[in-house]
Amino acid sequence: MSERTKRQHVVPRFYLRYFTQADGELWTHDCISGNARKTTPEKTAYETNIYTPVGEDGVRVDLIEDTLAKIESRAAEIYPDLLSFKKLSDVAKLDFAVFLATMFTRSPAQLRQFAQFMGQMAVWGSKHEMEREYRAKERDGSLSEIDAAVWELLQNDQLYELSVDRRVGLLAFQQADTLAHLMTRMTWNYEISEGQQLATSDNPMFWVKGDGPTYVGAGGFGVGNPHAVIPFPLSPNVILRLDWRPDIVWKKLGLDRRRARLANQYRAKHKERFLFFRDRDDGLCSLAMKYGDPVTLLSTGAPSQNVRVVRKLT
DSSP states (O other): OOOOOOEEESSOHHHHGGGOOTTSOEEEEETTTTEEEEEOGGGSSEEETTTOOBOTTSOBOOHHHHHHHHHHHHHHHHHHHHHTTOOOOHHHHHHHHHHHHHHHHTSHHHHHHHHHHHHHHHHHHHHHHHHHHHHHHHHHTOOOHHHHHHHHHHTOGGGOOEEEEGGGGGGGGGGHHHHHHHHHTSEEEEEEESSSOOOEESSOOOOEEOSSOSSOOTTOSGGGSTTEEEEEEEETTEEEEEESOSSOOSOEEEEOHHHHHHHHHHHHHHOSSEEEESSOOHHHHHHHHHTOSOOOOOOOSSOOTTEEEEOOOO
């Protein structure tokens, strides 16, 4: 029986190798420490047992980690075709869309945000149930002073805190299949930067709003919005661009210096902690620190000040 993998990469090693120098190393900027260090893909972007929760029997469940390994293996086979600017077959396109979908759901930013959402829903549900019981006692005259005091305390979110293990966010993987099939319907093109190196991050798969109205109307939300653009960096000078424009498909598009810098700005804004790039670049380091706060991927409208997501690395 082979020994299970405890060091699990939040960004696949094969993917980061496309951002390395000839010596096999790349730069990792950590916005928490403010430092940039040169290292190998094997020694960066990993956490202990992040994708292997403990089951009811006390044994680690390796299903997600094993599935990710298979998806990465297939994506690694397709990658050279993408960097050769080829048009993928329908099968290969779906396989790589699955990889992109898991790159979204596996990111620490997504896990944190989804866990926070689940925590907010738990708080909301608990408060709703307690208010129902409180009002019932109030109506039948059985409300005690203790009930009233506890109710007053629960109305002040600053007096208590709910801690949610970030691994609750692993439920986000349920979105991957839907997201992958949605992305196969999008238009795929290549954007090539000649004069500005492109960075990637620990949250490399996200969507931004392209040209179009500033509001999101009946056209849909998220990736389904007709103005959604997914800019996924393949290498220090190539972005795989997914959007909903039917007029151009599998084309090589130029990316001027201004737009390349904008792409890096989006990358810095959407990272969780780490920015990765091939060549030492003080501008990218400054950009990483400018957007040092973790990305906010969703807003639920529920109270969040008493929900804290905790990291457990054992």
